[in-house]
Amino acid sequence: MSKRPAFLDRTAIVGVGFSDLSRNSGRSVLALAADAVRAAIADAGLETSDIDGIATFSWQNDSVPAQAVATTLGVPRLNYILDAAMGGQAPCHLVAQAAMAVEAGLASHVVVYRALNGRSGLRVGRVRPSGGASNYRLPIGLNAYPQVIALWARRYMIETDTGPEDLAAVPLSQRRFAADNPRAMVTRPLTLDSYLAEPFVADPFRKSDCTSEVDGACAVVVSAADATRVGVGAPIVIHSAAYAAGPQPGLDAADCQLWGDYTRNYTSHLADRLWGWSAIRREDLDCAQLYDCFSSSVLLAIEGLGLAPRGEAADFVREGRLPVNTNGGLLCEGYLHGMNTVAEAVLQLQGRAPGYQVANAASCLVTSGALMDGSALVLARS
Amino acid sequence: MSKALERPVPQPDADDGPFWAAAAQGRIVVSQCRQCWRCWVRPTPGCPSCGQSDIARIDATGAGSLYTWVVVNRAMDDSFADDVPYTIVVVDMDEGARVQARLTDSSLALTAGLRMTVTPYLSGEWHLLGARVRREA
Numbered sequence: 001m002s003k004r005p006a007f008l009d010r011t012a013i014v015g016v017g018f019s020d021l022s023r024n025s026g027r028s029v030l031a032l033a034a035d036a037v038r039a040a041i042a043d044a045g046l047e048t049s050d051i052d053g054i055a056t057f058s059w060q061n062d063s064v065p066a067q068a069v070a071t072t073l074g075v076p077r078l079n080y081i082l083d084a085a086m087g088g089q090a091p092c093h094l095v096a097q098a099a100m101a102v103e104a105g106l107a108s109h110v111v112v113y114r115a116l117n118g119r120s121g122l123r124v125g126r127v128r129p130s131g132g133a134s135n136y137r138l139p140i141g142l143n144a145y146p147q148v149i150a151l152w153a154r155r156y157m158i159e160t161d162t163g164p165e166d167l168a169a170v171p172l173s174q175r176r177f178a179a180d181n182p183r184a185m186v187t188r189p190l191t192l193d194s195y196l197a198e199p200f201v202a203d204p205f206r207k208s209d210c211t212s213e214v215d216g217a218c219a220v221v222v223s224a225a226d227a228t229r230v231g232v233g234a235p236i237v238i239h240s241a242a243y244a245a246g247p248q249p250g251l252d253a254a255d256c257q258l259w260g261d262y263t264r265n266y267t268s269h270l271a272d273r274l275w276g277w278s279a280i281r282r283e284d285l286d287c288a289q290l291y292d293c294f295s296s297s298v299l300l301a302i303e304g305l306g307l308a309p310r311g312e313a314a315d316f317v318r319e320g321r322l323p324v325n326t327n328g329g330l331l332c333e334g335y336l337h338g339m340n341t342v343a344e345a346v347l348q349l350q351g352r353a354p355g356y357q358v359a360n361a362a363s364c365l366v367t368s369g370a371l372m373d374g375s376a377l378v379l380a381r382s
Numbered sequence: 383m384s385k386a387l388e389r390p391v392p393q394p395d396a397d398d399g400p401f402w403a404a405a406a407q408g409r410i411v412v413s414q415c416r417q418c419w420r421c422w423v424r425p426t427p428g429c430p431s432c433g434q435s436d437i438a439r440i441d442a443t444g445a446g447s448l449y450t451w452v453v454v455n456r457a458m459d460d461s462f463a464d465d466v467p468y469t470i471v472v473v474d475m476d477e478g479a480r481v482q483a484r485l486t487d488s489s490l491a492l493t494a495g496l497r498m499t500v501t502p503y504l505s506g507e508w509h510l511l512g513a514r515v516r517r518e519a
Binding site (some may be wrong): 023125126128130131133134135136137138139141142143144145146150151152155156158194199200201202203204248251257258262290 | 389390391392393395398402403404422423424426431432450451452454456457458459462465467468470472480481482483484487492504505508510511512
């Protein structure tokens, strides 16, 4: 195990902000980003003039760069900036990058945001990316993430001898949480029978296995754990953090032709570091927010991070051994590419979840990503 | 659902131009590392296993085994709306290269490990990667 990074336990997420979430915002991505960032700064008990760093990510140019947000909000100067061309692997990673910048003294308060018109604008399932290995997917009709990740889900089901009712465990559990979340886009009740009656989108995935595209933005503020401020919520300490790309992660974010094992994703590659740096053990967790663009990625994360033995992730979810995706997840709250997954973890630990609240939650695992690379955090109430 | 939208076609670059040229001749040409003998499909300037750049191109037999598949029931790209349902397979070719291909004969049920033949099929003006269940002689 390499040396524990210095920023761990010394940095914290101190504020969370959302724009309105909708299926047709009628607003620019910049306006949505500004709403979420303003809200996060106020939530942190800071002024815009306190912000001196911004980190964000976008996929196929579906967002606005950090400098545009700085300009729109009248941030007087930036000492740190990061615009990552990444998808859902990014949120935990960018929080860690922001924390590193704070710890290193490059910046004092860094906002991390994700903003997009993901439903009314550039829909992730409808974009035709070029370059990388897209020549080997798009022309044959392997056009979108539900199809790519369905390839993984089927192989997982084959190797673990699991079935549709096991995939269903994820949307069934999360839909119950979503019913209590006023921000959730998808709240109608779901039963196993109604799930099984849904037509396939990309077999083995049905509609309820797939995230709900949304227009909106989410932001968090990262500061020193002991920063002087009067925020709405307690600082939530970044206790452990890791990013991993496994061997041969591909030429682009959906290129899995070189990946050897579709039943194990990046979580299997970062687990040793994440837990090795964490005094909070798996069995100590109070909740987990696991990136869920599609249902199967929750199962792979549960097993990759060692929360349940191989093939038992669905039982883990079904039996409620740990509250997972307490906002309904990306499946139900909406696809802000996992930025809202981080936000839900913070809100749980601050005791102010919008819906279901885990009693006295003190620690939470968060992941970002579903395929070859991704990132994770262990967050804790100080 | 039909629309005028044209289908995506390969946009070869300097690395994978020869792959598509060979496919147009009915051949599946895979990259093979001259140092570690790893084989792979999408040409890259270095070996994904060992990183060195001395890479051969060899003709694959097209024989392989089914690793996984997806049945696309709803077209995400409208230009495929008339094709649904269709199946994309992932085949591990005997040379060791993993490849994604369009299932061109859907008359047989799929199971993991099923022997497959990968061969180019004509789609518009392009020869794309197709696969069918191998009927053993």
